[in-house]
Amino acid sequence: MKKEQYLIDGIDKIILNRLINDARTPILSIAREVGISGAAIHQRLRKLEASGILAGSKFVLNPKVLGYKTLAFVGIFLESSSKYKDAVNRLKEIEEVVESHYTTGNYAIFVKISCKDNEHLMQVLNHRIQNIKGVSRTETFISLEQQIDRQIKI
């Protein structure tokens, strides 16, 4: 007995596709586009949220305008994988770490870091990440240009 996956129809897709790129899109403009009432849109949104498909909405900040001009990926090697849990808890305390993944392949942990400049990145690497117990070494890739940033198509 497989758990039923919520089925979204064409109207749900239109709603989500409009709101994915602008969470403040007027509901009524979507309502007019698909030909149902605004209240019906709200009901569908509540269902999508209850199903977990809709995880929330966010305002997106531009890090560069705030002075955060260096984006980097850092692969972290651990002395042993048993140190993972502690290490990730320490990473959470570092504000510059915006993503953290436990990965297959060379690294144990793979993080995305947002810093003001390369000097700031060096400080975070040498004084914060390398100080975490269990971290043996790191490999850094600086993003010089990001050309794609989107969500999966529905």
Next chain:
Amino acid sequence: MKKEQYLIDGIDKIILNRLINDARTPILSIAREVGISGAAIHQRLRKLEASGILAGSKFVLNPKVLGYKTLAFVGIFLESSSKYKDAVNRLKEIEEVVESHYTTGNYAIFVKISCKDNEHLMQVLNHRIQNIKGVSRTETFISLEQQIDRQIKI
């Protein structure tokens, strides 16, 4: 003559911090919290948007509930860096590619890919990415668990 960076005050921070985690937070609830009118909040939001700090708002989908359970990072080696522009344009056509970066270090291009399962990931790697002219080889890291996902603190 350095370009002046827009200065955000405490009220701006409260506004942004509330909207970062929920773009549909009622403006009036923020207004009551900080003790100014809703109109004043709107004026500040317009300024923040004009300054570029506020890049927009998005609905966040949960890929797993939609059946996208495999998240992976792929480092792409190019035969020569002159192929970058063409390669990234081909990557844009692959829906599963949700991020693409031009990076320093081992790889030329570094992408984040969202797939339904490992088989789907293999298809994307072998039949889509490896088919791009100029791509010599790839290295893949599958994210087994993502513990951190946030924006820079303001």
Next chain:
DNA sequence: CCTGAAATTGCTACGGT
């Protein structure tokens, strides 16, 4: 799954300090 009505909130123009 939908509509329509009622209350609340969003948004903008204009004026005040």
Next chain:
DNA sequence: ACCGTAGCAATTTCAGG
């Protein structure tokens, strides 16, 4: 430069088919 009031449009909830 920053804020408030006012007015209309949109959002959101609720009752009901």
